[in-house]
Amino acid sequence: MKQSFDAIVVGAGPAGSSAALTMARAGLKVALLERGDFPGEKNMFGGVLHRLTALEEAFPDFWNQAPLERHIVKKSLTFMTGESSFNVNFDTEASDRPPYNGYTIYRPRFDRWLAEEAVKAGATLLTRSTVDDVVIEKGKVVGVTMLRDGAELRAPVVIAADGVLSFTAKKAGLRRPKFDPSHQAVGVKAMVDLPKEVIDDRFGLVRDQGASNEIVGCTEGVRGGGYLYTNYDSLSIGLVLHLSSLSQSGKTPYDLLNAFMKQPQMAKMLRGGRLLEYSAHLVPEGGYEMMPEIVGDGILVAGDAAAMCIVTGLNLEGINLATQSGVLAGKAAVEAHAKKDFSRAGLAVYRRMLEESYVLKDLKLYRRTPGMLHNDRIYSQYPEMVCGLMDEIYRIDGAPKDTMTKVLLRAAREKVGLKNLLADVYSGWRAL
Protein backbone atom coordinates (compact mmCIF):
# COMPACT_ATOMS: atom_id res chain seq x y z
CA MET A 1 0.00 0.00 0.00
CA LYS A 2 1.34 3.40 -0.97
CA GLN A 3 -0.31 6.66 -0.01
CA SER A 4 0.78 10.16 -0.91
CA PHE A 5 0.55 13.34 1.14
CA ASP A 6 1.89 16.87 0.91
CA ALA A 7 3.70 16.35 4.21
CA ILE A 8 4.26 13.60 6.75
CA VAL A 9 4.74 14.33 10.44
CA VAL A 10 6.30 11.57 12.53
CA GLY A 11 5.05 11.79 16.11
CA ALA A 12 1.85 13.36 17.42
CA GLY A 13 3.40 15.06 20.43
CA PRO A 14 3.39 18.84 20.94
CA ALA A 15 5.93 19.50 18.16
CA GLY A 16 4.33 17.16 15.61
CA SER A 17 0.75 18.20 16.21
CA SER A 18 1.71 21.89 16.10
CA ALA A 19 3.40 21.30 12.74
CA ALA A 20 0.43 19.31 11.42
CA LEU A 21 -2.03 21.95 12.62
CA THR A 22 -0.06 24.74 10.94
CA MET A 23 0.19 22.90 7.62
CA ALA A 24 -3.40 21.64 7.63
CA ARG A 25 -4.71 25.15 8.28
CA ALA A 26 -2.64 26.32 5.29
CA GLY A 27 -4.40 23.73 3.14
CA LEU A 28 -1.78 21.00 2.87
CA LYS A 29 -2.70 17.34 2.89
CA VAL A 30 -0.93 16.13 6.03
CA ALA A 31 -0.39 12.69 7.58
CA LEU A 32 0.24 12.78 11.34
CA LEU A 33 1.74 9.49 12.53
CA GLU A 34 1.53 8.27 16.13
CA ARG A 35 2.88 4.97 17.39
CA GLY A 36 0.53 4.85 20.38
CA ASP A 37 -3.12 3.90 20.48
CA PHE A 38 -3.79 7.61 20.83
CA PRO A 39 -1.54 10.71 20.88
CA GLY A 40 0.05 11.20 24.29
CA GLU A 41 -0.18 7.55 25.25
CA LYS A 42 3.61 7.22 25.29
CA ASN A 43 4.42 10.66 26.60
CA MET A 44 5.22 11.93 30.04
CA PHE A 45 7.07 14.83 31.52
CA GLY A 46 8.00 16.00 34.94
CA GLY A 47 6.90 19.38 34.38
CA VAL A 48 5.13 22.56 33.99
CA LEU A 49 3.65 23.41 30.64
CA HIS A 50 5.09 26.87 30.16
CA ARG A 51 3.15 29.50 28.32
CA LEU A 52 2.84 28.43 24.68
CA THR A 53 3.02 31.69 22.79
CA ALA A 54 3.14 29.79 19.48
CA LEU A 55 -0.20 28.13 20.23
CA GLU A 56 -1.77 31.33 21.54
CA GLU A 57 -1.62 32.50 17.92
CA ALA A 58 -3.44 29.36 16.81
CA PHE A 59 -5.86 29.45 19.76
CA PRO A 60 -6.37 33.05 20.94
CA ASP A 61 -8.01 31.81 24.16
CA PHE A 62 -5.74 28.81 24.51
CA TRP A 63 -6.38 28.50 28.26
CA ASN A 64 -10.12 28.10 27.71
CA GLN A 65 -9.72 25.39 25.08
CA ALA A 66 -6.83 23.19 26.13
CA PRO A 67 -7.41 20.52 28.79
CA LEU A 68 -5.29 22.04 31.56
CA GLU A 69 -5.09 21.13 35.22
CA ARG A 70 -3.99 24.12 37.31
CA HIS A 71 -2.18 27.32 36.40
CA ILE A 72 1.02 27.88 38.37
CA VAL A 73 1.00 30.87 40.71
CA LYS A 74 3.53 29.64 43.22
CA LYS A 75 7.03 28.51 42.30
CA SER A 76 9.53 27.30 44.83
CA LEU A 77 13.08 26.08 44.99
CA THR A 78 14.08 23.78 47.82
CA PHE A 79 17.48 22.72 49.10
CA MET A 80 17.05 19.39 50.79
CA THR A 81 18.96 16.96 52.95
CA GLY A 82 17.73 13.70 54.44
CA GLU A 83 15.88 15.47 57.24
CA SER A 84 15.68 19.18 56.51
CA SER A 85 14.75 21.53 53.71
CA PHE A 86 15.24 25.20 52.96
CA ASN A 87 12.67 26.80 50.69
CA VAL A 88 12.60 29.87 48.49
CA ASN A 89 9.11 30.81 47.27
CA PHE A 90 7.88 33.06 44.55
CA ASP A 91 4.17 33.72 44.61
CA THR A 92 2.62 36.24 42.23
CA GLU A 93 -0.85 37.47 41.37
CA ALA A 94 0.44 38.22 37.87
CA SER A 95 0.42 34.48 37.18
CA ASP A 96 -3.18 34.24 38.37
CA ARG A 97 -4.74 35.91 35.34
CA PRO A 98 -4.65 35.16 31.63
CA PRO A 99 -2.45 34.76 29.75
CA TYR A 100 -1.25 32.44 32.48
CA ASN A 101 2.46 31.78 32.69
CA GLY A 102 2.36 28.02 33.09
CA TYR A 103 0.15 25.03 33.80
CA THR A 104 0.17 21.48 34.97
CA ILE A 105 -1.35 19.02 32.49
CA TYR A 106 -1.81 15.33 31.85
CA ARG A 107 0.09 14.50 28.69
CA PRO A 108 -2.30 11.78 27.48
CA ARG A 109 -5.12 14.36 27.60
CA PHE A 110 -3.21 17.41 26.39
CA ASP A 111 -1.41 15.73 23.49
CA ARG A 112 -4.61 14.05 22.40
CA TRP A 113 -6.47 17.37 22.36
CA LEU A 114 -3.78 19.09 20.30
CA ALA A 115 -3.69 16.24 17.77
CA GLU A 116 -7.47 16.36 17.51
CA GLU A 117 -7.26 20.07 16.73
CA ALA A 118 -4.87 19.20 13.89
CA VAL A 119 -7.42 16.66 12.68
CA LYS A 120 -10.20 19.28 12.87
CA ALA A 121 -8.03 21.47 10.65
CA GLY A 122 -7.85 18.64 8.12
CA ALA A 123 -4.82 16.51 9.04
CA THR A 124 -5.08 12.73 8.79
CA LEU A 125 -4.10 11.14 12.10
CA LEU A 126 -2.81 7.59 11.78
CA THR A 127 -2.40 5.99 15.21
CA ARG A 128 -0.66 2.67 15.94
CA SER A 129 1.83 3.70 13.29
CA THR A 130 5.44 3.14 14.31
CA VAL A 131 7.77 4.39 11.62
CA ASP A 132 10.36 1.82 10.61
CA ASP A 133 12.51 3.71 8.13
CA VAL A 134 12.74 6.73 5.90
CA VAL A 135 12.49 6.29 2.14
CA ILE A 136 15.39 8.00 0.38
CA GLU A 137 15.53 8.57 -3.37
CA LYS A 138 18.34 10.45 -5.09
CA GLY A 139 19.62 11.56 -1.68
CA LYS A 140 16.27 13.06 -0.68
CA VAL A 141 13.81 11.87 1.95
CA VAL A 142 10.56 11.18 0.08
CA GLY A 143 8.57 9.18 2.61
CA VAL A 144 8.51 6.66 5.45
CA THR A 145 7.71 2.99 5.93
CA MET A 146 5.72 1.52 8.83
CA LEU A 147 6.77 -1.22 11.15
CA ARG A 148 3.51 -3.10 11.46
CA ASP A 149 2.52 -3.82 7.87
CA GLY A 150 5.38 -2.35 5.84
CA ALA A 151 3.03 0.26 4.39
CA GLU A 152 4.76 3.15 2.68
CA LEU A 153 3.71 6.78 2.88
CA ARG A 154 5.09 9.35 0.46
CA ALA A 155 5.50 13.10 0.74
CA PRO A 156 8.01 15.65 -0.50
CA VAL A 157 8.66 16.75 3.09
CA VAL A 158 8.85 14.76 6.32
CA ILE A 159 8.90 16.42 9.74
CA ALA A 160 10.63 14.28 12.36
CA ALA A 161 8.95 15.05 15.67
CA ASP A 162 9.43 11.58 17.07
CA GLY A 163 10.93 12.53 20.38
CA VAL A 164 14.16 12.31 22.26
CA LEU A 165 15.62 9.24 20.53
CA SER A 166 14.45 10.32 17.04
CA PHE A 167 15.12 7.25 14.97
CA THR A 168 13.71 9.18 12.01
CA ALA A 169 16.50 11.77 12.23
CA LYS A 170 19.01 8.97 12.72
CA LYS A 171 17.84 7.06 9.66
CA ALA A 172 17.95 10.24 7.59
CA GLY A 173 21.57 10.66 8.72
CA LEU A 174 20.89 13.85 10.66
CA ARG A 175 21.86 12.78 14.15
CA ARG A 176 24.87 10.96 15.54
CA PRO A 177 24.20 7.23 15.85
CA LYS A 178 25.28 7.17 19.50
CA PHE A 179 24.13 9.47 22.30
CA ASP A 180 26.43 10.80 24.98
CA PRO A 181 25.00 9.67 28.36
CA SER A 182 26.06 13.00 29.86
CA HIS A 183 23.62 14.71 27.46
CA GLN A 184 20.60 12.73 28.61
CA ALA A 185 18.67 12.46 31.84
CA VAL A 186 15.95 10.03 32.81
CA GLY A 187 12.84 11.35 34.48
CA VAL A 188 10.85 9.05 36.74
CA LYS A 189 7.53 10.03 38.16
CA ALA A 190 4.83 8.89 40.54
CA MET A 191 1.30 10.24 40.21
CA VAL A 192 -0.39 10.43 43.57
CA ASP A 193 -4.13 10.62 44.04
CA LEU A 194 -5.34 13.29 46.51
CA PRO A 195 -8.64 15.20 46.77
CA LYS A 196 -8.60 18.75 45.42
CA GLU A 197 -9.50 20.25 48.82
CA VAL A 198 -6.55 18.52 50.49
CA ILE A 199 -4.17 19.82 47.82
CA ASP A 200 -5.59 23.36 48.15
CA ASP A 201 -5.11 23.30 51.94
CA ARG A 202 -1.69 21.73 51.91
CA PHE A 203 -0.22 24.05 49.28
CA GLY A 204 -2.17 27.19 50.14
CA LEU A 205 -4.08 27.40 46.86
CA VAL A 206 -7.59 28.40 45.82
CA ARG A 207 -9.69 27.74 42.70
CA ASP A 208 -7.46 26.34 39.94
CA GLN A 209 -4.23 27.79 41.28
CA GLY A 210 -1.24 25.48 41.21
CA ALA A 211 2.20 25.18 42.74
CA SER A 212 5.45 23.87 41.37
CA ASN A 213 8.47 22.96 43.44
CA GLU A 214 11.98 22.10 42.23
CA ILE A 215 14.19 20.36 44.72
CA VAL A 216 17.99 20.08 44.89
CA GLY A 217 19.72 17.60 47.15
CA CYS A 218 17.21 14.76 47.04
CA THR A 219 19.19 12.46 44.76
CA GLU A 220 21.78 11.03 47.16
CA GLY A 221 24.58 12.77 45.32
CA VAL A 222 23.48 11.66 41.83
CA ARG A 223 23.39 14.67 39.49
CA GLY A 224 19.79 15.69 39.04
CA GLY A 225 16.89 17.04 40.97
CA GLY A 226 13.38 16.47 42.16
CA TYR A 227 10.02 18.04 41.52
CA LEU A 228 6.58 18.19 43.02
CA TYR A 229 3.66 19.64 41.07
CA THR A 230 -0.02 20.02 41.82
CA ASN A 231 -2.52 18.74 39.31
CA TYR A 232 -6.25 19.35 39.87
CA ASP A 233 -6.75 16.33 42.12
CA SER A 234 -3.40 14.58 42.09
CA LEU A 235 0.26 15.33 42.67
CA SER A 236 3.19 14.59 40.37
CA ILE A 237 6.38 13.79 42.20
CA GLY A 238 9.56 12.67 40.55
CA LEU A 239 13.24 12.89 39.87
CA VAL A 240 15.35 13.79 36.86
CA LEU A 241 18.67 11.92 36.93
CA HIS A 242 21.64 12.44 34.62
CA LEU A 243 22.46 9.18 32.94
CA SER A 244 26.24 9.36 33.21
CA SER A 245 26.02 10.08 36.93
CA LEU A 246 23.22 7.58 37.57
CA SER A 247 25.15 4.83 35.75
CA GLN A 248 28.28 5.41 37.81
CA SER A 249 26.39 5.62 41.09
CA GLY A 250 25.03 2.07 40.88
CA LYS A 251 21.78 3.42 42.37
CA THR A 252 18.39 2.76 40.84
CA PRO A 253 15.84 5.43 39.87
CA TYR A 254 13.01 3.79 41.85
CA ASP A 255 15.04 3.42 45.07
CA LEU A 256 15.99 7.09 44.81
CA LEU A 257 12.37 8.06 44.14
CA ASN A 258 11.13 5.96 47.06
CA ALA A 259 13.65 7.59 49.39
CA PHE A 260 12.63 11.03 48.08
CA MET A 261 8.96 10.33 48.76
CA LYS A 262 9.84 9.21 52.30
CA GLN A 263 11.90 12.30 53.11
CA PRO A 264 9.90 13.80 56.04
CA GLN A 265 8.99 17.15 54.40
CA MET A 266 7.93 15.42 51.18
CA ALA A 267 6.09 12.63 53.01
CA LYS A 268 3.91 15.29 54.68
CA MET A 269 2.83 16.61 51.27
CA LEU A 270 1.99 13.11 50.01
CA ARG A 271 0.32 11.84 53.18
CA GLY A 272 -2.90 9.92 52.55
CA GLY A 273 -2.24 9.71 48.81
CA ARG A 274 -2.48 6.61 46.69
CA LEU A 275 -0.07 5.75 43.89
CA LEU A 276 -1.89 6.05 40.57
CA GLU A 277 0.78 5.65 37.93
CA TYR A 278 4.54 5.20 37.62
CA SER A 279 6.25 6.43 34.46
CA ALA A 280 9.65 7.22 32.97
CA HIS A 281 11.04 9.12 29.99
CA LEU A 282 14.33 10.54 28.76
CA VAL A 283 15.06 14.28 28.75
CA PRO A 284 17.53 15.69 26.16
CA GLU A 285 19.25 17.90 28.71
CA GLY A 286 22.36 18.50 26.59
CA GLY A 287 20.40 21.22 24.76
CA TYR A 288 22.21 23.18 22.08
CA GLU A 289 25.41 21.13 22.37
CA MET A 290 23.61 17.91 21.41
CA MET A 291 21.38 19.26 18.65
CA PRO A 292 21.33 17.20 15.46
CA GLU A 293 21.17 18.69 11.97
CA ILE A 294 17.63 20.05 11.85
CA VAL A 295 17.31 20.46 8.09
CA GLY A 296 18.03 17.88 5.41
CA ASP A 297 16.87 17.18 1.88
CA GLY A 298 13.13 16.60 2.27
CA ILE A 299 13.23 16.55 6.07
CA LEU A 300 13.01 18.82 9.12
CA VAL A 301 13.52 17.95 12.78
CA ALA A 302 11.51 19.55 15.62
CA GLY A 303 10.97 19.35 19.38
CA ASP A 304 12.78 16.81 21.56
CA ALA A 305 13.98 15.09 18.38
CA ALA A 306 16.02 18.26 17.81
CA ALA A 307 17.07 18.35 21.51
CA MET A 308 15.15 21.57 22.04
CA CYS A 309 15.33 21.54 25.78
CA ILE A 310 16.55 24.19 28.20
CA VAL A 311 17.56 23.34 31.73
CA THR A 312 18.77 26.05 34.07
CA GLY A 313 18.23 24.32 37.38
CA LEU A 314 15.27 26.63 38.06
CA ASN A 315 13.30 25.91 34.92
CA LEU A 316 13.03 22.96 32.60
CA GLU A 317 11.62 24.05 29.25
CA GLY A 318 10.67 21.74 26.44
CA ILE A 319 7.05 21.79 25.30
CA ASN A 320 7.08 25.54 24.67
CA LEU A 321 10.14 25.09 22.44
CA ALA A 322 8.56 22.04 20.82
CA THR A 323 5.33 23.80 19.85
CA GLN A 324 7.23 26.84 18.59
CA SER A 325 9.57 24.69 16.48
CA GLY A 326 6.62 22.62 15.23
CA VAL A 327 4.76 25.73 14.06
CA LEU A 328 7.90 27.03 12.32
CA ALA A 329 8.63 23.66 10.70
CA GLY A 330 5.04 23.67 9.44
CA LYS A 331 5.46 27.19 8.05
CA ALA A 332 8.74 26.20 6.37
CA ALA A 333 7.00 23.23 4.72
CA VAL A 334 4.20 25.48 3.50
CA GLU A 335 6.77 27.88 1.99
CA ALA A 336 8.61 24.97 0.39
CA HIS A 337 5.36 23.89 -1.25
CA ALA A 338 4.80 27.39 -2.61
CA LYS A 339 8.28 27.35 -4.16
CA LYS A 340 8.21 23.63 -5.01
CA ASP A 341 11.66 23.36 -3.48
CA PHE A 342 12.15 20.66 -0.83
CA SER A 343 15.92 20.58 -0.95
CA ARG A 344 18.02 21.35 2.11
CA ALA A 345 18.47 24.89 0.79
CA GLY A 346 14.76 25.28 0.15
CA LEU A 347 13.87 24.11 3.65
CA ALA A 348 16.63 26.15 5.33
CA VAL A 349 14.07 28.88 6.01
CA TYR A 350 13.14 26.73 9.04
CA ARG A 351 16.57 27.27 10.57
CA ARG A 352 16.40 31.00 9.84
CA MET A 353 12.99 31.33 11.48
CA LEU A 354 14.23 29.45 14.54
CA GLU A 355 17.29 31.70 14.73
CA GLU A 356 15.00 34.72 14.81
CA SER A 357 12.67 33.23 17.43
CA TYR A 358 13.39 32.71 21.10
CA VAL A 359 14.00 29.01 20.48
CA LEU A 360 17.55 29.12 19.14
CA LYS A 361 18.34 32.38 20.91
CA ASP A 362 17.55 30.80 24.30
CA LEU A 363 19.17 27.48 23.45
CA LYS A 364 22.37 29.32 22.56
CA LEU A 365 22.14 31.61 25.58
CA TYR A 366 21.96 28.65 27.96
CA ARG A 367 24.36 26.39 26.08
CA ARG A 368 26.78 26.39 29.01
CA THR A 369 24.29 25.52 31.76
CA PRO A 370 24.23 21.74 31.13
CA GLY A 371 28.01 21.78 31.64
CA MET A 372 27.76 23.89 34.78
CA LEU A 373 25.19 21.47 36.18
CA HIS A 374 27.71 18.63 35.81
CA ASN A 375 29.16 19.68 39.13
CA ASP A 376 28.64 17.13 41.86
CA ARG A 377 28.89 19.73 44.63
CA ILE A 378 25.51 21.16 43.65
CA TYR A 379 23.70 17.92 44.48
CA SER A 380 24.96 17.22 47.99
CA GLN A 381 27.41 19.77 49.39
CA TYR A 382 25.40 22.91 48.65
CA PRO A 383 22.08 21.63 50.02
CA GLU A 384 23.97 20.48 53.14
CA MET A 385 25.66 23.84 53.41
CA VAL A 386 22.40 25.78 53.13
CA CYS A 387 20.45 23.57 55.51
CA GLY A 388 23.37 23.40 57.94
CA LEU A 389 23.64 27.16 57.93
CA MET A 390 19.95 27.66 58.64
CA ASP A 391 20.10 25.06 61.38
CA GLU A 392 22.93 26.91 63.09
CA ILE A 393 21.22 30.28 62.76
CA TYR A 394 17.94 29.06 64.23
CA ARG A 395 19.21 26.60 66.83
CA ILE A 396 19.22 27.66 70.49
CA ASP A 397 21.38 25.27 72.46
CA GLY A 398 22.88 27.27 75.29
CA ALA A 399 26.16 27.90 73.51
CA PRO A 400 27.16 31.52 72.76
CA LYS A 401 26.63 32.58 69.14
CA ASP A 402 29.10 33.62 66.45
CA THR A 403 28.52 36.45 64.00
CA MET A 404 26.50 35.41 60.95
CA THR A 405 29.55 36.06 58.76
CA LYS A 406 31.60 33.60 60.77
CA VAL A 407 28.81 31.03 60.64
CA LEU A 408 28.48 31.48 56.90
CA LEU A 409 32.20 31.20 56.24
CA ARG A 410 32.52 28.16 58.47
CA ALA A 411 29.63 26.38 56.72
CA ALA A 412 31.08 27.23 53.31
CA ARG A 413 34.58 26.10 54.31
CA GLU A 414 33.41 22.84 55.89
CA LYS A 415 30.84 21.76 53.31
CA VAL A 416 32.13 23.12 50.03
CA GLY A 417 35.55 24.76 50.40
CA LEU A 418 36.05 28.45 49.70
CA LYS A 419 38.01 27.89 46.49
CA ASN A 420 35.26 25.66 45.15
CA LEU A 421 32.61 28.16 46.16
CA LEU A 422 34.35 30.93 44.21
CA ALA A 423 34.86 28.68 41.18
CA ASP A 424 31.20 27.61 41.24
CA VAL A 425 29.92 31.15 41.59
CA TYR A 426 32.07 32.10 38.59
CA SER A 427 30.92 29.20 36.41
CA GLY A 428 27.31 29.79 37.45
CA TRP A 429 27.60 33.45 36.56
CA ARG A 430 29.07 32.59 33.14
CA ALA A 431 26.41 29.98 32.42
CA LEU A 432 23.35 31.89 33.58
Added chain:
Amino acid sequence: MNINPDEIFDTTSFNVDREPHIVLDTEICKKCDQRACVNACPARCYTWSEEDGKMTFVHDGCLECGTCYVVCARDAFTRWRYPRGGFGVSYRMT
Protein backbone atom coordinates in the same frame (compact mmCIF):
# COMPACT_ATOMS: atom_id res chain seq x y z
CA MET B 1 3.64 4.49 49.18
CA ASN B 2 6.36 2.55 47.43
CA ILE B 3 7.35 1.89 43.85
CA ASN B 4 8.34 -1.69 43.25
CA PRO B 5 9.34 -2.33 39.64
CA ASP B 6 8.58 -6.01 40.12
CA GLU B 7 4.94 -5.02 40.56
CA ILE B 8 4.95 -2.49 37.75
CA PHE B 9 1.76 -3.90 36.23
CA ASP B 10 -0.14 -2.61 39.29
CA THR B 11 0.70 1.00 38.52
CA THR B 12 1.32 1.17 34.78
CA SER B 13 -0.70 -0.28 31.90
CA PHE B 14 0.80 -2.30 29.09
CA ASN B 15 -0.37 -4.00 25.94
CA VAL B 16 2.47 -6.49 25.73
CA ASP B 17 3.63 -7.52 22.28
CA ARG B 18 4.90 -11.08 22.12
CA GLU B 19 7.54 -9.94 19.67
CA PRO B 20 10.20 -8.12 21.72
CA HIS B 21 11.13 -4.63 20.54
CA ILE B 22 14.54 -4.91 22.21
CA VAL B 23 16.81 -7.87 21.56
CA LEU B 24 20.00 -8.22 23.52
CA ASP B 25 23.11 -10.18 22.61
CA THR B 26 23.80 -11.43 26.14
CA GLU B 27 27.20 -12.78 25.11
CA ILE B 28 28.34 -9.15 24.81
CA CYS B 29 26.99 -8.43 28.33
CA LYS B 30 29.27 -11.13 29.76
CA LYS B 31 32.30 -9.15 28.64
CA CYS B 32 30.91 -5.80 29.85
CA ASP B 33 32.48 -4.35 32.98
CA GLN B 34 29.84 -1.65 33.52
CA ARG B 35 26.33 -3.08 33.01
CA ALA B 36 24.82 0.32 33.70
CA CYS B 37 21.52 -0.97 32.29
CA VAL B 38 21.02 -3.06 35.44
CA ASN B 39 20.81 -0.15 37.84
CA ALA B 40 19.77 2.65 35.47
CA CYS B 41 16.66 0.98 33.96
CA PRO B 42 13.65 2.49 35.78
CA ALA B 43 11.64 -0.70 35.28
CA ARG B 44 14.31 -3.23 36.30
CA CYS B 45 14.13 -5.04 32.96
CA TYR B 46 17.78 -6.12 33.21
CA THR B 47 19.05 -8.60 35.77
CA TRP B 48 22.63 -9.74 36.05
CA SER B 49 23.29 -12.98 37.85
CA GLU B 50 26.81 -13.09 39.22
CA GLU B 51 26.38 -16.80 39.99
CA ASP B 52 25.52 -17.82 36.45
CA GLY B 53 27.48 -15.01 34.81
CA LYS B 54 24.34 -14.26 32.83
CA MET B 55 22.26 -11.25 31.83
CA THR B 56 18.49 -11.59 31.62
CA PHE B 57 16.28 -9.05 29.86
CA VAL B 58 12.49 -9.02 30.06
CA HIS B 59 10.62 -6.63 27.74
CA ASP B 60 7.12 -6.97 29.25
CA GLY B 61 7.27 -4.05 31.67
CA CYS B 62 9.53 -1.83 29.54
CA LEU B 63 8.63 1.87 29.85
CA GLU B 64 10.24 2.60 26.44
CA CYS B 65 12.28 5.41 27.99
CA GLY B 66 15.52 4.62 26.13
CA THR B 67 17.80 4.65 29.17
CA CYS B 68 19.40 1.30 28.27
CA TYR B 69 19.87 2.42 24.67
CA VAL B 70 21.90 5.43 25.87
CA VAL B 71 23.85 3.90 28.77
CA CYS B 72 24.89 0.63 27.10
CA ALA B 73 28.66 0.95 26.68
CA ARG B 74 28.94 -2.10 24.44
CA ASP B 75 26.21 -1.66 21.84
CA ALA B 76 24.83 -4.99 22.96
CA PHE B 77 21.54 -4.65 21.13
CA THR B 78 20.82 -6.62 18.01
CA ARG B 79 17.54 -4.70 17.94
CA TRP B 80 16.45 -1.53 19.69
CA ARG B 81 13.30 0.03 18.40
CA TYR B 82 9.95 1.08 19.73
CA PRO B 83 7.19 -1.54 19.90
CA ARG B 84 4.92 -2.06 16.91
CA GLY B 85 2.05 0.39 16.71
CA GLY B 86 -0.46 0.03 19.54
CA PHE B 87 1.76 -2.19 21.70
CA GLY B 88 3.86 -1.44 24.74
CA VAL B 89 3.40 0.95 27.61
CA SER B 90 0.19 2.94 27.88
CA TYR B 91 0.06 5.98 30.14
CA ARG B 92 -3.41 7.10 31.09
CA MET B 93 -2.73 10.08 33.34
CA THR B 94 0.92 11.07 33.65
